[in-house]
Amino acid sequence: MSAQKKVAFYTLGCKLNFSETSTIARSFQNEGFKRVEFDEVADIYVINTCSVTDNADKRFKTIVKSALKQNEKAFLIAIGCYAQLKPEELAAVDGVDMVLGATEKFKVTDYLNDLTKNDMGEVHSCEIEEADFYVGSYSIGDRTRAFLKVQDGCDYKCTYCTIPLARGISRSDTLNNILHNAKEISEKGIKEIVLTGVNIGDYGKGEFGNKKHEHTFFELVQALDKVKGIHRLRISSIEPNLLKNEIIEFVAESNSFVPHFHIPLQSGSDELLKLMKRRYLKETYTNRVEAIKKAMPNACIGVDVIVGFPGETDELFLETYNYLNELDISYLHVFTYSERPNTEAIEMEGVVPQKVRTKRSKMLRGLSVKKRRAFYESQLGNELTVLFESENKEGYIHGFTENYVKVKTPWNPELINTLHTIQLTKIDEDGLVRFDWVKVPTVN
Known part of the structure; x- marks a missing residue:
């Protein structure tokens, strides 16, 4: 059934969603599907949804319409957080054929017995209490940086947040599996890995509700710093109450971790x-x-x-x-x-x-x-290292320094996915640091 079939993906939301989309895309490719861009004609369109803001919910219908413009007979699948929280609502959207919940999304190809359009979307969604196992993910091929998932779910009960309802309890990948994935990423020539999850500082809790920490986030950071071939490691987002002094001090002296915290x-x-039920007060943050x-x-x-x-x-x-x-x-x-x-x-x-x-x-x-x-x-006057990315934006190539200053320089495709130490000297009208080479380097 998969012979010559094409599949396209659209991701809403966070870095974690991007890592999972990439992993799900690889599962399609392993089954013989060909991945194409979302604005191309495909047989299947997979939309990975987000539930954090109203805007993400509303964008879903627009994305469905744009897919059907490419191919009105295409099979449309909704996955992700919104698909777990409101499966019936998404299934009722005109053109949606299948909705998969938190655990089912990783087995999406198992559900594809027939690609005939449905009058009403078919729902396969577990109770969120059943989302108690862990699926490792990482994104490659999409950008210069790879997003490496280390943890999923959350045990915090913030009063505004639906993520525990959409993703289940806090659970983590094994240390060995993360190190294996990090090595795989580095072997593909990707220069930067961004660690991602729902609550990565809570890393270490095992599967099936096991609250014992097999390893701590600090131990994960220490182990990743020893992986050869990774030029940069970036911590995507970490709760202030879980960002311990030992982590800060280690990053400051680290081989690979960059001085950037979110x-x-x-x-x-x-x-x-207090009303939000956050686990810290302002003093801790300061x-x-x-x-x-x-x-x-x-x-x-x-x-x-x-x-x-x-x-x-x-x-x-x-x-x-x-x-x-x-x-x-x-x-x-x-x-x-x-x-x-x-x-x-x-x-x-x-x-x-x-x-x-x-x-x-x-x-x-x-x-x-x-x-x-x-x-x-x-940062002007400082010498910093820029990792250049792959897009040509209005005649410029962009990149980020280790401490997340965005730099642009006239487009040169040879700079893609290369690191260069430069001195930051001026900020352009658009607010980015502009660098003009006296002599553009030749990249081997």
């Missing part, structure tokens, strides 16, 4: 952090930032923050704004709170009007631009 904050108000900057003065620190959470008064929002303004951080990822079914927050009083949420989001995004600019300016 640490979710969500609010700069202790009152709201201590983490100070510890990083003491060990690595040039480190880049990214922050997740939510605006418009129930009970966020003007005063509490300004408390967050002023806290972030004074904190030595490099950029923000701003999320506008959206009501999610089956969360505690949806029942809370003090609902913030949408217009106010939008205004606050705009203020924090403006602050992020200012913070990023200040961080880039602080």
Whole structure:
């Protein structure tokens, strides 16, 4: 059945989704399918969904329509977090033929006995309590960096979050399997690995609800640093209460780990952090930032923050704004709170009007631009190493330094997936650091 059949993928959401899409794509290729781009004609389109924001939910229908424009007879499959949370809703979308839940998505090819279009999407979705086993994943071939999944699920009960409902309990890959995957990635010539998961600082919990940590995240970091052939390792996002001093100190002296941390904050108000049921208060967050900057003065620190959470008064929002303004951080990822079914927050009083949420989001995004600019300016004059990526964007090739400064230089395909040490000298009109070669290097 798979002879000459073509499959295309679209991924919404986080780095973890990208790693899982890549792994699922390889399972299709192993069955004889040919992978094509999503804007090409395919027999099967797989959409990996996200449930973090309303926008991701709404985009799903648009993506379905764009797939059907390529081939109206194509078989459409929805997988991912939204598919687990709202399978019937997705199955009812015109053109969707199959919806697979949290555990079923990794066995997608097992369900493809017949590619005839269905009047109503067929649902295969487990109860989330059954998502108690671990499937390792990593993305390659999509970009210069590989996303390596080390952990899945979450045991935290943040009052705004549906991820535990969509992905189940916290569970981890074995240390040996992660090291094996890291070696595989390095052997393919990929220069950078980004560690990803739902709550990677909680790494070590075994399968089937075993809460004993076989290894800690610190032990994982130490082991990965010894893998030969990896030029860069990056920690994608880690909770402040799980980012221990020993990890910070190790990264500062590491062979491969880069000075870049992304640490979710969500609010700069202790009152709201308690309502969110976060596992730290502002003081802990401040201590983490100070510890990083003491060990690595040039480190880049990214922050997740939510605006418009129930009970966020003007005063509490300004408390967050002023806290972030004074904190030595490099950029923000701003999320506008959206009501999610089956969360505690949806029942809370003090609902913030949408217009106010939008205004606050705009203020924090403006602050992020200012913070990023200040961080880039602080790096001018420094010699840093840039890993160039593969896209030609309006005549330029882009790359990132080890501490996540985005650099552009006139397009030269020989620079793709190569590392170059350069001195940062000027920031262009678009806010990126521009580098002009006196002599463009020849790459072997």
